[in-house]
Amino acid sequence: MSHFNFENELNSVLRMDGPITKGPGMRFERKAECNQSVNSSLNISTTAKTPMKNLNRSVNNPKTPSNAKTPKSSNQARTPGGSKAPKTPSGGDRFIPNRSATQFDLGHFKITTDSANSGEADNLLSPSQKEYQRVMSENLNGTDISSNKIISYKTKAPSAPEGYQNNLRVLYSSCKTPASSVKKTIRHIPQVPERILDAPDILDDYYLNLLDWSCNNLLAVCLGGSVYLWNAATGEIDQLLQMESSDQYIGAVSWIKEGNYLALGTSNGEVQLWDVAAKKRLRNMTGHANRVGALSWNSYILSSGSRSGAIHHHDVRVAEHQVGTLLGHTQEVCGLKWSPDGKFLASGGNDNLLNIWNAQPGSPLTNTTPLHTFSQHQAAVKALAWCPWQPHLLASGGGTADRHIRFWNCSTGQCVDSVDTKSQVCALLWCKHYKELISSHGFALNQLTIWKYPTMTKVSELSGHTARVLHMAMSPDCQTVVSAGADETLRIWKCFTLDEQKKAAQKTAVTKDKKSVFSMTSIR
Amino acid sequence: MAATATSNAITLKGSTEIVAEFFLYGINSILYQRGIYPPESFTRVQKYGLTLLVTSDDKLKDYLNPVIAQIKEWLYNMTVKKLVVVIKDVDTNEVLERWQFDVEGDKEALKDGKPRQKSEKDINNEISAVIRQITASVTFLPLLEGACAFDLLVYTDKDLDVPAKWGEDGPQFIANSEEVRLRSFTTSIHKVDAMVAFKK
Numbered sequence: 111m112s113h114f115n116f117e118n119e120l121n122s123v124l125r126m127d128g129p130i131t132k133g134p135g136m137r138f139e140r141k142a143e144c145n146q147s148v149n150s151s152l153n154i155s156t157t158a159k160t161p162m163k164n165l166n167r168s169v170n171n172p173k174t175p176s177n178a179k180t181p182k183s184s185n186q187a188r189t190p191g192g193s194k195a196p197k198t199p200s201g202g203d204r205f206i207p208n209r210s211a212t213q214f215d216l217g218h219f220k221i222t223t224d225s226a227n228s229g230e231a232d233n234l235l236s237p238s239q240k241e242y243q244r245v246m247s248e249n250l251n252g253t254d255i256s257s258n259k260i261i262s263y264k265t266k267a268p269s270a271p272e273g274y275q276n277n278l279r280v281l282y283s284s285c286k287t288p289a290s291s292v293k294k295t296i297r298h299i300p301q302v303p304e305r306i307l308d309a310p311d312i313l314d315d316y317y318l319n320l321l322d323w324s325c326n327n328l329l330a331v332c333l334g335g336s337v338y339l340w341n342a343a344t345g346e347i348d349q350l351l352q353m354e355s356s357d358q359y360i361g362a363v364s365w366i367k368e369g370n371y372l373a374l375g376t377s378n379g380e381v382q383l384w385d386v387a388a389k390k391r392l393r394n395m396t397g398h399a400n401r402v403g404a405l406s407w408n409s410y411i412l413s414s415g416s417r418s419g420a421i422h423h424h425d426v427r428v429a430e431h432q433v434g435t436l437l438g439h440t441q442e443v444c445g446l447k448w449s450p451d452g453k454f455l456a457s458g459g460n461d462n463l464l465n466i467w468n469a470q471p472g473s474p475l476t477n478t479t480p481l482h483t484f485s486q487h488q489a490a491v492k493a494l495a496w497c498p499w500q501p502h503l504l505a506s507g508g509g510t511a512d513r514h515i516r517f518w519n520c521s522t523g524q525c526v527d528s529v530d531t532k533s534q535v536c537a538l539l540w541c542k543h544y545k546e547l548i549s550s551h552g553f554a555l556n557q558l559t560i561w562k563y564p565t566m567t568k569v570s571e572l573s574g575h576t577a578r579v580l581h582m583a584m585s586p587d588c589q590t591v592v593s594a595g596a597d598e599t600l601r602i603w604k605c606f607t608l609d610e611q612k613k614a615a616q617k618t619a620v621t622k623d624k625k626s627v628f629s630m631t632s633i634r
Numbered sequence: 635m636a637a638t639a640t641s642n643a644i645t646l647k648g649s650t651e652i653v654a655e656f657f658l659y660g661i662n663s664i665l666y667q668r669g670i671y672p673p674e675s676f677t678r679v680q681k682y683g684l685t686l687l688v689t690s691d692d693k694l695k696d697y698l699n700p701v702i703a704q705i706k707e708w709l710y711n712m713t714v715k716k717l718v719v720v721i722k723d724v725d726t727n728e729v730l731e732r733w734q735f736d737v738e739g740d741k742e743a744l745k746d747g748k749p750r751q752k753s754e755k756d757i758n759n760e761i762s763a764v765i766r767q768i769t770a771s772v773t774f775l776p777l778l779e780g781a782c783a784f785d786l787l788v789y790t791d792k793d794l795d796v797p798a799k800w801g802e803d804g805p806q807f808i809a810n811s812e813e814v815r816l817r818s819f820t821t822s823i824h825k826v827d828a829m830v831a832f833k834k
Contacts, residue, residue, distance in 0.1 A: 258715055259790045262803040263701050268693040269724065269783050274672050 118216070297544075297609075299560065299570040303601035304590070306574075307340065309333055314580070314596035316492060316509065316536065317417075317444040317460065318403045319362045321581035321594050324369035328386065329583065329592060331600065332360040337374065339386065340600075342585060350389060362414070364405035371426075373412050375402025381414045383426055395424050395431045404446035406455070411474040413455060415443025421457055423475055434475045438465040438483070445494040449502070454481070454520050456504050458491025464506050466520045482523040488512040493549065495538040497563075507535025507549060515549060515561075529566045531559065537582035539591060541606045548605065550593055552578030558593055560605060572603055643749035644757075646710065649823035652754075654706040656761050656819075656826065657717060657735065661698065661786070662688045663768045664719055664733055668775070670782050682762035701786055704797065708790060709824065712739035716789035720806045724781040729808045729833075731775065733768075736827040743823045750822040760819030764828050767816045774814070775832050808833050 311334040312320060320332040329340040335353035337360055340346070353359065353376070362375035371392070374382045379398035384391050400417035407413075411433070412424045419441055423434035438457065445458030455467040455476050464484040467476035489509030497503035502520040513533055517526040534552035541548065546569060547561045556579055558572040577596035584591055591603045644652075659681055666676050666687040671694065676687035689695060708714040714737050721731040743750070787803055796802065808831055816828035 259792055259794060259796065260787055260803050260805055261790060261796055261800045262785055262787050263697070263704075264799050264801045265697065267697045267784055267786075268691070270671050270781060274781070 297607075299572075299605050300603070301570070301572060303572075303574055304604045305602040307600040307602070309594055309598050309600045312594060312596070312598055313359060314577070315361075316490065316534075316578075316580065317361075317442050319364070319405065319444075319581065320360070321583045321592065321600075322363045322365050322372075323583040323585055323592065324365035324372075324386075325367070325586045326369040327586060328365075328369070330363045330365065330372055331594065332363055332374075335359045337363065337372075342590075348389075350384060350386065351391070361401045361403040362405045364407055364412070366407050366412075367409070373405050373407065373414075375405050375414055375416075377401040379416060381405070381412065381422075381424060383412075393426060393431070395426075397422055397424075397432045400442075404443050404457075406446045406448045408448040408452045408455070408469075408474045413446060413448065415439075415446045415457060415459075417442040419443060419459060419461070421446065421455075434478070436465075436467060436476065436478060436480075438467070438480045439463060442490075444490055444492040445506070447494040447496060447504075449496045449504075449520075450498060451501055454496075454502065454504075456494050456496070456506070456520075458487075458494055458506060460490040462487050462489060462491065462508075462512075464491045464494075464518075466504070466518070466523075482518075482520065484516075484518065484523075484525070486516060486525060486528075487514065489534075493535045493538040495540050495547070498540050498542040499545070505538050505540070505547060507531070507538050510534040510552065515547075515566075517564075527564065527566065529561075533557075534578065536578060536580050537593075539582050539584050541584075541588060543588060543608055544606060546606070548582065548591055550579035550582050556595065556597075558582070558591070558603065558605075570605070572605060574601055575599065642751050642753045644752050644754075644821050644823060645749045646743045646747065646823055648749075649743075649821040650706055650709040652757060652761075652821050653709055653737065653824045653826060654702055656764075657705060658698065658702050659686050659688065660733075660735070660765060660768060660828075661719055662686065663765055664721075665689065665694075665784065667769055667772050668721060668731065668778060668782070670721065670778075670784055682758050682765060684762050684765060686765065700799075704800070705788060708788070708794070709737065709739070712741055712744050713791045713794050714739075714788055715791070716787075718787040718789070718806075720785045720787060721778065721782050722785065722806075723778075724783050726780075729806050730778060730782065731833070732806070732808055732811070732831040734829045734831065736829070738825040738827070740823050740825075752820075752822040757819065757821050760817070764817045764819055764826075767828070771814070771816075771830060775830070807831075810834050 309331060312331070313334060318332075321329070323329045323342070327342045329342055330350070331338050331340065335356065335358055337350040339348045339350055341348075350372070351374075357377075359377045360374050361377055362373075364373045365371070366373065370386060372384045372386055374384065376382065379396065379400055379402060381395040381398070381402055382391055383393040383395070398414065398416040398418060398420065402414050402416050404415035405412060410425060410427050412426055413421055414424065415421045419437070419439035421436040421438070421443055422432050423436075424431040425433045436455075436457070439459035439461050441460035443457055443459045445456070445464075447456050448454070449456070452474055453469050455469070457465045457467065459465075462485065464487060465480040466482040466484075468481040469476050484506075487506065487508035489512035491506050491508055493505075493507030493515075495505045497505065503526070504518045504520055505515055506518065507515045513531050513535065514528050515531055515535055515538065516528040518524070519526050531549060531551060533555065535549055536552055537550040539548050540546075540563075541560075545563050547563050548558055549561065550558050555571070555573055556575040556577055558575075558579060560569040560572070561567070562569050575593065575595035575597055579593045579595045581594040582591055589604065589606045589608060591605055592600055593603065594600050662676070663686060665671055666673065666689075671689065671691065673687075675689055675691040675694075677690045679686050679688045689698070705714060705717065716737060717735045719731075719733040720729055721733075722729050785806070787806060788800075810833065811831040812834045813829060813831045816830060818825065818827040820826070
């Protein structure tokens, strides 16, 4: 305390010509103060104490950690009074401070002595603390700052010209996510067909279904009035039949699930059943008033759709084959598909309607009124495909005026999703291995498009056909797709090939499956 | 150049030249490869058996040349410890990349002044390996999205008199960075280690 008083007095002695700091100043002085003062927070009435307050602060501020921990060891005088330094007396007059009265000189003096002290304080650090400080600064600066300087040229490098954009962006833009973190999902999809087969005289008719691939690896193709079987394993071609009259043609083919019988729909409204091994017609089922363009099997029930708009259920085992009639369409039925579990039948017609019929419990026949009628498509609905892994999910594609693929939840009747393909959708197939969908299109590109489900992002586009791709069928191993175009070619695409590991896994699954089938038959 | 291809002796002066030249080409390569300046402002130069791109922008040259000249001086005195190329986002001023070249000088060469034995061909091979790595780093470094600027930091001895045109600076580290160490080369007097740190 005493040594501050000494400083204080020393200071006032030095500034004898300064303004009177004790007591109110002269009137002219006060007036001048009012004008010049900016620092209003200081109070001049406690001039005797003010410097001490300043002092206190200037001493305490640059405290080193050691000071904080061991205040006793510090050689700096602490003013106990400082901590409880009196506030402005409550009854005090409000003085406007005089800058000259705040004693900058003393403050400066104290600060300079203080910085000298802090150097001493540095010496008071224990060696371990010094080491700690050094390591910290080395960590922070990447080098020992006490032995190094980091300098830079004051004039900075010129900036890149205005509007310049890093052209590496082009390199990076194709990959949205860092390659390292995301598992590679792209597989090689050959852009050219594995094989091209001629299909002379194939009818360029959107409303027919002229292609089907059996589980025995036989591909049935209708070329006008004849049906050919192409053995995909050996490459052999067999003609199954030829219509007697030249103006008659086959409008639909469908293999039974077991692959031994082939159903045909003809232009004169007949539904025929053929034994492929014997090359013999087993049945000829009449009943339709017009040509049959769509067929679908559900165990022993064959459903057929006709140009008249009627759908007939045929029980192929009994003499009275026609066991049901569905009248839900007013125009030609061009799409007909039973769901894999046999619970729903989807039918699409030229009247732009998509009907869902549900099977009667315990029977492969359906109710005669549709469960759902969807009218969202703006054109004929030919392309129909049931999702193999998600029951009750149906994909449907519309014709030229519609161009949409729509997804339906047939349990609820909701349209789950729709995507505009910009082109007539002729056929749709699901690939269960990759959770993908392939669609075949007409004008303008005549392409096949592979979509990722459910994001519906395009995986690949396969082009090659020179006219619309009317029909598609998938091989029994689900790896190959055959497409038939109006350009009279069949193209075979290996677009869903499995890698070796998956193939092996699938093989074991298949053999297991076969075993179970075998055991079932032996029980019978 | 003191160290010519005919002799295998490397003097301090020659070593300084080689390292300074490497810095010049290295910085130019970084600026080109990272797209800091438009590629059309660079010209092709044959160096170290590689085709390198060197800026032809006069303003940039006016910046680089005095800096390299100064660094050369410090290399000769062996007062330079590190050269750091800092790439910052212009708008946020955030440091995105930090190319660090650690220089280790053999102080004995400063004293005795004796030339060392190392063929220039070997040195050039080592340098070209480093430059090739800089070129190849585009494949793993993240894209610099916005407009970027660069700055050069030099770590020197504490007792160095900082020239008037130079000022003290901070280390400009990248928070949460990933580091990739590149190859190093040595002239047997100066050893240069290269490293790149980038924002994860």
